[in-house]
Amino acid sequence: MPTQPRAAAEPGSREEPQDPPQDRTATLIGSVQRAMRLLESVAAHEQGAPAKQLARETGLALPTAYHLLRTLVHEGYLRRDKGLFFLGEAAARLHSSGAEQKRRSMVIDTLAGWRDSIGAPIYYAVYRDGEITVLSVSDSVGSPAVEEWADFRQTAHAHAVGQCLLSQLDEEARRDHLSRYPVRSLTPYTVRDDKALLRRLERVGRMEPVLERQEYALGVVCAAIPLTMGSTAATVALSLPSHQADRLLPAVQWLQQEIGRLPEAFPLSISI
Missing domain, CATH: 1.10.10.10 (Winged helix-like DNA-binding domain superfamily/Winged helix DNA-binding domain)
Incomplete structure (x- = not known):
């Protein structure tokens, strides 16, 4: 189709030719x-x-x-x-953002690799400013994460992630946490009171994994492995259906070995 010729600008018009x-x-x-x-x-x-x-x-x-x-x-x-x-500062922020994104990708890829190797969802959490914070969950359709039906922050006493993080705190910090989030029963297997929980936490050896069986959710068993990250309490955890409970300990042992192989500079301390 032929193009229409452009109308000429009227005399006195301020219209100027436009670049293509x-x-x-x-x-x-x-x-x-x-x-x-x-x-x-x-x-x-x-x-x-x-x-x-x-x-x-x-x-x-x-x-x-x-x-x-x-x-x-x-x-x-x-x-x-x-x-x-x-x-300048703006260029430095760009560089910092790029480096941060690279570290995030490293952590996410590592958690996903562990998930696929074990065939179980993997959780990464820290205790920060008096709160349980789950920073990342790597699950899949075949290995779904535990449904958070009761707030993880308020139920640290009932799940492996929370118990592992509390076990890394001193007694004063543990009691402070329980004063804000007291023990309450979630299932018939949940620890019954603060004293029983504190006794259990005292028995957890340094850098020992914590196992939990149906205390947070019926039909689920969990394990959490403490991480050494300076003064920050952190953990990597996994969960399995209770009918696969026999897989829990071998999975924990394998995961401990993999964590031990991580280079010292591996950025698990970042917020994902």
Whole structure:
């Protein structure tokens, strides 16, 4: 179909010719590419670099480099000091966010690998600011996680995750927690009172796993393994249907070995 000719602007009209959309897009993309090249060039100079050197390294005309550098400084991606350009706070945040995302992915992939190897859901939790916090759950259709029918934060006495975390606290911290979240029966197998729970926690050896059988939910058995993370109480746990209870101890032993193989720098301490 032939295109219609564009009507001429009326006399006195303020309408100006517009660039074709593809030209504007190309200009915008080119500007972004040039700005990224400048950022990469600045990042290569820890001691900073002047505009002329950056323009030369990136193959940009000096006026173009100056314009982009000023824009990047204004937006916080660069900072200028005594004629030299350095990476700014915004660029540092980008780097930090990327590194954090990489650490998150490492943890999520590791938990998923354990889940698939054991054939059971895997939980990662910490005790932070006086509260039980489940940071990540890795389950699947074939190995679903335990339904949180009663708030995990308020029922630490009844599940392996909570008991494992409480066992890592000192007596004062345990009593403080129980003063806020007292023991209550969830199933016929739940520990009966605070004293019985405290006695049980005292018997848990350092770095020993905690096993729980149908105390939180009928038909489910769980185990939680303590993690060494400085002063933070943390745990990795798993759950199984009660008819597979014979798999619980072998799964715990396998998981302990896998945790022991993790490098010291492995970022399990992050919030997922």
